[in-house]
Structures are given as C-alpha cells and as structure tokens.
Amino acid sequence: MLKRYRLSRPVPLTLVPKLKRPPATGLFIAFEGVEGAGKGTQISMAEAHLRSLGLDVLVTREPGGTVAGEQIRELLLDPATGKLDARAEALLFAASRAQTVASVIRPALAEGKVVICDRYVDSSLAYQGWARGLGEPDVLSLNVWATQGLFPDMVILLHLEPELGMARSEDEPRDRMEQEGQQFLAKVADAYLKIAEEHPERFVVVDANRDPAAVFDSVREALERAVHERDDHHPTS
Numbered sequence: 315m316l317k318r319y320r321l322s323r324p325v326p327l328t329l330v331p332k333l334k335r336p337p338a339t340g341l342f343i344a345f346e347g348v349e350g351a352g353k354g355t356q357i358s359m360a361e362a363h364l365r366s367l368g369l370d371v372l373v374t375r376e377p378g379g380t381v382a383g384e385q386i387r388e389l390l391l392d393p394a395t396g397k398l399d400a401r402a403e404a405l406l407f408a409a410s411r412a413q414t415v416a417s418v419i420r421p422a423l424a425e426g427k428v429v430i431c432d433r434y435v436d437s438s439l440a441y442q443g444w445a446r447g448l449g450e451p452d453v454l455s456l457n458v459w460a461t462q463g464l465f466p467d468m469v470i471l472l473h474l475e476p477e478l479g480m481a482r483s484e485d486e487p488r489d490r491m492e493q494e495g496q497q498f499l500a501k502v503a504d505a506y507l508k509i510a511e512e513h514p515e516r517f518v519v520v521d522a523n524r525d526p527a528a529v530f531d532s533v534r535e536a537l538e539r540a541v542h543e544r545d546d547h548h549p550t551s
C-alpha cells in the first residue's frame with residue numbers, strides 16, 4: 315500500500331520562486347521578441363559590451379547545447395513535425411527549458427556569471443499562452459514548475475511589428491513556428507506588450523524598428539542598469 319505520509323507536502327506555487335532562487339551573485343537576462351526582431355544581433359553586441367566591462371558572460375538559447383534539449387528543439391521547429399497539439403508543444407518547450415535551466419543556466423549563475431538567454435519563459439507565455447490560446451496562467455504554472463521558479467532579473471523585449479521582422483529574414487527558410495501566419499504572429503507581438511505591461515519589474519521594452527546601433531543604445535542602457543542593481547544588492551567587498 316502507498317504510504318502517503320512519506321510524500322512531502324506540496325509547496326504552494328506562489329512561494330516557489332523565492333524559496334528556490336539560489337543566493338547567486340550572477341545576473342540573468344533574457345531577450346524576447348518576434349522572429350527577426352534582432353535578438354541574435356543585439357545579444358552579440360550585448361555579449362561583447364559586457365565582456366569589455368570585464369564581466370564573465372554566458373550566452374545561451376534553449377536548448378542550451380544539451381543533448382536532450384537539441385532533440386526536443388529539433389522536434390519542435392522541424393516543419394516535418396507538422397501540427398502539434400498545443401499542450402504537447404507547451405510541454406516540450408518547458409521540457410527543453412527545464413534541462414537548460416538545470417544543466418546550464420543555474421550552474422552559470424551560481425558561478426556568478428552574467429547569463430544571457432535568447433528567449434525564455436515569456437516566449438511560452440506569448441506563443442503558447444496567448445497565440446495558441448492555452449491561457450497565460452496555465453503556461454506560467456507549467457514554467458514555474460519546469461524552471462523551479464527561476465525568472466530573469468531583466469527581460470529585454472525587442473518590440474517590432476511582426477511583418478517587419480518577417481521581412482528582415484525573408485530569404486531564410488521558415489521553421490515550424492515561423493510558418494504560422496501573420497495573424498498568429500500579430501497575436502504574439504500583442505501578447506508580448508501585454509505581458510511587459512503587466513510585469514514592469516522585469517521588462518524593458520525597446521523599439522527595435524531602428525538600426526542595430528540605435529537599438530543597442532537602449533539595450534546598453536538597460537544592461538548597465540541591471541549590472542548596477544546587481545552590484546548594489548551584492549557588493550563584492
């Protein structure tokens with residue numbers, strides 16, 4: 315017979331983020347935005363800039379080079395996968411994220427690194443929660459569980475109308491998510507803004523419809539603020 319008293323009591327979900335966040339001196343920054351918003355471009359510039367300030371930087375994108383994550387990502391983005399049930403899709407993204415968090419992001423933060431992630435939980439809130447219609451609360455709960463409550467110190471949302479983003483990468487082959495129509499992508503862009511408005515404590519919204527150097531002026535300002543806030547909370551001496 316199952317001895318129920320051996321099972322630990324579930325921790326209320328709302329307490330998880332505070333309890334499980336390690337007392338790290340690292341800094342966790344995520345970049346979000348629709349396809350072609352310039353995440354990759356701005357992340358390279360951010361990495362170079364933070365390194366020039368003498369910081370130890372780790373750039374990752376889910377699946378973060380983990381073997382399991384790569385295979386999950388392949389399944390998710392390969393157009394040959396075809397239509398996936400929205401819940402299956404949300405779970406797979408969360409599975410890949412859980413693996414990256416556990417094996418790449420948390421260890422790097424524990425070493426005090428600045429971790430920059432190309433897309434994170436807010437992608438799932440926008441794509442699966444809003445655009446696929448699963449609802450933000452359920453997708454949030456799933457991701458709080460998957461990441462054990464690890465949220466970025468700062469999310470930089472590169473805001474761009476989706477048709478402009480698609481136009482920027484017109485010649486590149488479309489992955490499974492990018493093959494969704496304009497209407498889907500418009501929902502994603504709207505959702506990002508809505509989530510950003512609801513969470514001003516973690517979001518910085520940057521107008522990405524400018525040349526890369528101009529966009530980076532805003533990104534750099536946000537990054538430096540995040541670094542200073544971290545240093546104020548965790549003085550090294």
Ligand SMILES: Nc1ncnc2c1ncn2[C@@H]1O[C@H](COP(=O)(O)OP(=O)(O)OP(=O)(O)O)[C@@H](O)[C@H]1O
Nearest residue numbers: 348349350351352353354355482483524525526529
């Ligand atoms: N500010 C900008 N203005 C014009 N073109 C840009 C700008 N930033 C990036 N690009 C170009 O747009 C394309 C997409 O940029 P990038 O790959 O950085 O976007 P992304 O957000 O990472 O896209 P994806 O989600 O598809 O990976 C690239 O060809 C890049 O050179």
Ligand SMILES: [Mg+2]
Nearest residue numbers: 353354355432
């Ligand atoms: Mg990219």
